[in-house]
Amino acid sequence: MKKVLFILMIMVLSAASYAEGRVEKIVKNKKIRVGTTGDYKPFTYYNGKEYEGYDIEMAKYIAEDLGVEVEFVPTTWKTLIEDLENDKFDIAMGGITRRTDRKLRVELSRPYLVFGKCPIVRKADEGRYTSLEAIDKPGVKVGVNIGGTNEKYADKNIKSAQIIKYEKNLDVPVAVMKGEVDVMISESPEAIHYANEYKELAAPMVGNPLTKGQLGYLIPKGEYDMLNLINFIMDEMELKGVMDELKAKEIR
Template identity: 25%
Template sequence: MKRRTFISLMSVMAAAGVLTLAGCSNSSGSTAASGTAASVAPSAGDQLSNIQSSGKLIVALEGAWQPWSFHDESDTLVGYDVEVSRAIAEKLGVEPEYMESDWDSLFAGLDAGRYDIVCNGVEVTDERAKTYDFTEPYGYIHTALAVRKDNEDITSFEDLKGKTTANSLASTYMELAESYGATVQGIDTLEETIQLLTAGRIDATLNADVSFYDYLNVHPDADFKLVAQTEDASHVAIPLRKGDASAPLLEAINTAIEELRADGTLKELGEKYFGQDISAEN
C-alpha cells in the first residue's frame, strides 16, 4: 500500500514508564519518527512557550486514513488533518513536525509527552474528556454503517447484534459496534477493513461518513453500501494533556481554529478533501 513505519504500542508505553491502554493506521514520510520528538516531555512549564521556543509543534496522526492523513503517489504526507494542523502551527508561529502511529498508540504517546497534540479526526466523547482537554471542534461528522451490496440482513445499527465487524481498536467505531452487540475484529486501516467486508469475512464496518464517501469517489465500483448513520453529528477536535501547563496552548489553538473557520480555510480544506464543508454543524 504505502511505505509505513509503525510505532508499537508497547514501545510507546515503555517510553512512558507505564502500561497504559488508551485511545484510529500509520506511515512515516515527511519527518523523522524519533529524535526531536523524543525530547518532548511533559513539563511543569508553559507548553505553548516551550513549543514557540523550540519552533516546532509535534503533531501525531495515523498517516494511513484517507482523506484525513495519508501518503499520496509521491509518498508525501497529505490530508485534511495534515493541512489543518499545518495552518494551526503557522498561526502559532512554528513549524509542524509529524509523528505517525497506529490509532491505539496515539493517546499513549500523548500521555508520555512524545507529542504536543493529536490531530487525527478524534471524536470528543465523555470518556475521553475525563483524561484530555479538547479544543473547539474543527470538524463535524456522522458515523456510517457499511455492508456488502448484497447484504439485506443489516439495515440499521440494531441489526449488528451477533454480527462481526472490523474497526480500529479502542476507536469510537469499535465502541459503537460493541454497544449494539457486535463482535469487533481489530484492524488498522479503512482500506483493510473494506477488503475484509467485500470479501465477506466480516458482516459490516463503521467509519466516518465522509471517509466512506471519499473511498467511493476513488473506488466507485466498490462492493459495499451505506445503510445507516448516526443522527447527531460527532465533534472532531484536538486532544491535549490536561493541566495548567497546557492551558495557554489550548487557548491559542482555539483562537487559531476560530480564525481558520472565519477566513474560510476550514471550509476550503473540507471541500478539497471531503467534497463538502465539515467545519459547521448541520
C-alpha cells in the same frame, strides 16, 4: 547572606523554567509535533512518503500561522492518549472524536465537524444494511479497528453479529471488498470518502447515522495556553473560510 542569595537565585531560575509553557517551547524550538495515526481517510493518511488529508492540512496551516515547522509523529488509536501524556507530541490530530473519557485525561479543542457512526458495505448489500437491527444479526461479520470509537461502539451495541477486529483502520474497508467482513463500522466522512473512491463500496446510512458526535484535537492536560491558542487559530480559520476550503478539497 551569600547562601540566601544563592537560594533566591535558584528559586528565580526554577520559577522562570517552570513558567515556560508548551507554547513558548514550540515557538522557541520553531517546531510543533503533531501525533497522527495516518490510517483514517479523509483526515489523516500516510501514503508511504508523506502524510495527507484534512487534518494534515490543518496542522500545516497552524504551524505556518505560528511561524514554525510541523513534525508528524506516528501513533496508533490504542496508544494515542498515552503517547500524548508521555510528551511524544504536542497535539493529536486526525479524525479524533470528542469523548468524555478522553476529556478526563486530556484537553479537547473546540469541535470542527459533526459526524455520525454508519456502515460501509459492499455495493451489492447497500439496501440490506440500513439499520443497526439489520446489521446485528447472526451470520453477519462486522469489522472495526482496534482502539478507536468504532470498536467501542461495536462492543457496546453488537450482540448477535460477529465482531472482527483489525490493527489498522485501512485494512477494514479492504476486508469488506474481499468479503472477509460484511460491514465496517465507520463514521460519515470516512464512509463518504470510501464510497466515492471505490465503486465496490457503499455508505447506506450517511444521511441517517447511528450516532452523532464531534471531531476535535487532543492537547495535554492542563495546557490551557496551548488549548486557547489552537481554539483561536481554528476560529480565525473558520472566519476566513479556510476550513470550508479544506473541507471542499479533502472531505468528499
